[in-house]
Amino acid sequence: MNRIYLDSAASTFVSSEVLNEMMPYFTNMYGNSSSLHSFGREANDALDTARERIANAIGAKPNEIYFTSGATESNNWALLGIANFYKNSDKKHIITSQIEHPSVLETCKQLESMGYKVTYLPVDSEGLVSIAELLHNLNNDTLMVSIMSANNEIGTIQNIKAIAQTVKERGVIFHTDATQAIGAVNINVKEMGIDMLTLSGHKINGPKGIGALYIANNVNISPIIFGGHQERGLRGGTVNVPGAVGLGKACEIACRDIIINSQKLRRMRDYFVDKVMETIPYVKLNGHKFQRLPNSICLSFGMVEAEALMMMLDLEGIAVSVGSACSTGAVEPSHVLKAIKLSPELAAGTIRITISKSITKEDIDFVVEKLEVIVKKLRAISPLTKASIGEFDNV
Ligand SMILES: *Cc1c(COP(=O)(O)O)cnc(C)c1O
Numbered sequence: 195m196n197r198i199y200l201d202s203a204a205s206t207f208v209s210s211e212v213l214n215e216m217m218p219y220f221t222n223m224y225g226n227s228s229s230l231h232s233f234g235r236e237a238n239d240a241l242d243t244a245r246e247r248i249a250n251a252i253g254a255k256p257n258e259i260y261f262t263s264g265a266t267e268s269n270n271w272a273l274l275g276i277a278n279f280y281k282n283s284d285k286k287h288i289i290t291s292q293i294e295h296p297s298v299l300e301t302c303k304q305l306e307s308m309g310y311k312v313t314y315l316p317v318d319s320e321g322l323v324s325i326a327e328l329l330h331n332l333n334n335d336t337l338m339v340s341i342m343s344a345n346n347e348i349g350t351i352q353n354i355k356a357i358a359q360t361v362k363e364r365g366v367i368f369h370t371d372a373t374q375a376i377g378a379v380n381i382n383v384k385e386m387g388i389d390m391l392t393l394s395g396h397k398i399n400g401p402k403g404i405g406a407l408y409i410a411n412n413v414n415i416s417p418i419i420f421g422g423h424q425e426r427g428l429r430g431g432t433v434n435v436p437g438a439v440g441l442g443k444a445c446e447i448a449c450r451d452i453i454i455n456s457q458k459l460r461r462m463r464d465y466f467v468d469k470v471m472e473t474i475p476y477v478k479l480n481g482h483k484f485q486r487l488p489n490s491i492c493l494s495f496g497m498v499e500a501e502a503l504m505m506m507l508d509l510e511g512i513a514v515s516v517g518s519a520c521s522t523g524a525v526e527p528s529h530v531l532k533a534i535k536l537s538p539e540l541a542a543g544t545i546r547i548t549i550s551k552s553i554t555k556e557d558i559d560f561v562v563e564k565l566e567v568i569v570k571k572l573r574a575i576s577p578l579t580k581a582s583i584g585e586f587d588n589v
Contacts, residue, residue, distance in 0.1 A: 197511040203548035209399040219436035244442025251445040253382030264405040265394035266297040278416035285337035292533040320482040321350030338367040343375035347530040348481035349490025358387040377448030400444030404437030459488035491547040498543040
């Protein structure tokens with residue numbers, strides 16, 4: 195069966211350019227980058243190149259890039275590392291948003307259990323954090339603010355520059371999880387005033403299990419992984435050299451191709467959404483109408499159960515996601531859909547479609563055709579009625 199992958203926000207394939215760059219570091223050049231002999235030096239040289247490429251992609255300096263095992267570790271480190279460094283200060287307040295990735299939200303819960311007060315900023319119905327709300331909550335106890343650049347469920351892109359500047363004006367440390375934004379949004383950490391930034395390999399056609407944290411040179415942070423002197427003594431453990439090489443190349447390509455990729459994705463995304471809206475009634479498009487990731491289509495289908503829809507699409511070889519909704523089988527709307535105040539009925543019928551640049555119009559036509567048939571089938575057996583459903587973009 196010809197399969198169609200529409201879950202790029204969950205993970206992506208490793209591009210051949212990236213894989214080719216990595217291969218030698220699995221085979222001939224297997225030295226430990228901390229070793230002083232020639233094998234070690236060539237591995238270390240590869241890390242230097244990778245660091246430079248990542249730094250260039252976000253406007254940082256190479257010595258501000260630290261390799262981690264992925265965005266989850268980077269987010270844990272950003273929050274816990276700052277809290278640990280400043281553990282003896284009076285600043286015990288942290289601000290984040292209600293729509294962050296669980297690797298931020300769960301870390302914040304941990305910090306709450308350690309005596310921190312955490313403010314979870316609400317977002318509007320399109321998923322935007324309000325600057326006024328942020329300003330209102332910043333106070334003399336605020337140690338740091340962490341707001342994601344772009345959301346992984348609804349694709350909304352925050353006004354990161356304005357947010358960063360608001361935070362910087364108050365002398366507070368600003369971190370952003372840019373895992374979904376790299377390659378889609380132009381980021382320059384110096385121009386934007388970002389102190390720390392999280393990114394990950396496997397969301398940008400790089401390998402899994404590798405990520406980075408940008409930490410501006412003037413930011414003080416403690417390690418959370420203790421061991422050897424790797425990463426300037428701030429992150430123990432032998433560096434994943436092939437992974438780091440892959441991450442470096444993936445960042446370089448993502449930035450090199452940002453305009454052409456975004457244009458193509460946006461065109462395909464809008465074709466997809468228009469086609470769905472023309473073909474299927476009672477559908478709502480979530481996230482910001484314009485300020486949205488070029489690959490992101492989060493759709494709520496009235497009178498439909500998203501899990502059933504996802505599974506029936508899967509039988510046709512079409513891979514979509516129900517987001518982080520109902521991941522355990524419990525019918526609990528995702529925290530993001532709750533935060534944008536989607537009704538529980540609509541949240542239960544929400545799927546996330548995230549396209550890649552390899553998608554064609556034929557693929558989209560095929561998917562929408564299948565969607566139409568499956569949605570009809572599910573609605574025919576749905577106990578929900580039109581009257582029980584809230585807002586739609588089309589009826
Ligand atoms: C995928 C994702 C993460 C987690 O990344 P890993 O590298 O898989 O740990 C964190 N934040 C966002 C926004 C993501 O999309």
